[in-house]
Amino acid sequence: MGVFQTKDGKAPLEVAPSLSADAILPRQPGRLAIGRQPLIVIGSSTGGTEALRTLLTALPERMPPILIAQHMPEMFTKTFAERLDSLCKLKVKEAEEGERVQPNTVYIAPGHSHLVVKPCSSVGYAVSLNQGSPVNRHRPSVDVLFRSAANVAGRHALGVILTGMGRDGAQGLLELKEAGAYNVAQDEASCVVFGMPKEAIALNAAHEVLPIQAIAGKLVALAAQRAAVIQ
Numbered sequence: 352m353g354v355f356q357t358k359d360g361k362a363p364l365e366v367a368p369s370l371s372a373d374a375i376l377p378r379q380p381g382r383l384a385i386g387r388q389p390l391i392v393i394g395s396s397t398g399g400t401e402a403l404r405t406l407l408t409a410l411p412e413r414m415p416p417i418l419i420a421q422h423m424p425e426m427f428t429k430t431f432a433e434r435l436d437s438l439c440k441l442k443v444k445e446a447e448e449g450e451r452v453q454p455n456t457v458y459i460a461p462g463h464s465h466l467v468v469k470p471c472s473s474v475g476y477a478v479s480l481n482q483g484s485p486v487n488r489h490r491p492s493v494d495v496l497f498r499s500a501a502n503v504a505g506r507h508a509l510g511v512i513l514t515g516m517g518r519d520g521a522q523g524l525l526e527l528k529e530a531g532a533y534n535v536a537q538d539e540a541s542c543v544v545f546g547m548p549k550e551a552i553a554l555n556a557a558h559e560v561l562p563i564q565a566i567a568g569k570l571v572a573l574a575a576q577r578a579a580v581i582q
Contacts, residue, residue: 444456
């Protein structure tokens with residue numbers, strides 16, 4: 352942990368190290384992904400609450416499960432989920448430890464925990480809430496969610512990285528791509544902060560770069576394609 356002097360030179364400031372997703376779970380791309388159902392994972396930060404509202408309210412009532420890591424303090428995530436639930440055709444809720452994820456439902460990571468996808472039965476998924484160290488100085492971390500989806504869902508996943516400051520989610524989106532997922536990044540013009548998408552694009556982790564208004568339609572089409580392949 353780094354230590355820096357304050358402006359008055361009196362009290363040192365401690366800066367937490369920036370850990371990677373390795374601190375929470377190992378990388379095992381696609382190892383458990385055979386025959387699994389489609390899954391959508393979304394990461395966002397600064398400007399993400401409005402971007403998520405735009406995206407989620409445009410989705411129809413029938414969609415694969417959607418898991419979201421939005422950088423947000425603990426006391427706000429439940430209220431945020433409830434507000435989205437009142438606006439969306441899909442059910443929106445704060446994720447709970449161990450619950451099996453269901454179609455037509457959006458799960459928001461609680462502000463105190465990393466959201467981790469786990470296998471459940473032969474085709475489904477469950478969620479685990481991990482209160483380990485912050486990753487990229489965030490908990491929940493987008494990289495952790497994306498890595499877990501790459502491990503468990505692999506090519507059945509759809510990854511989306513939205514507006515936000517920093518680089519959380521860029522490496523995870525690349526891991527999703529390498530595991531066979533299809534990824535979308537929000538474009539600069541519609542971002543509040545073109546940080547996280549920019550970093551992901553620089554890694555060549557996104558298959559497409561789209562304005563926020565176009566992402567819902569793309570997800571509907573991609574989800575239908577993946578469902579057809581499994582059937």
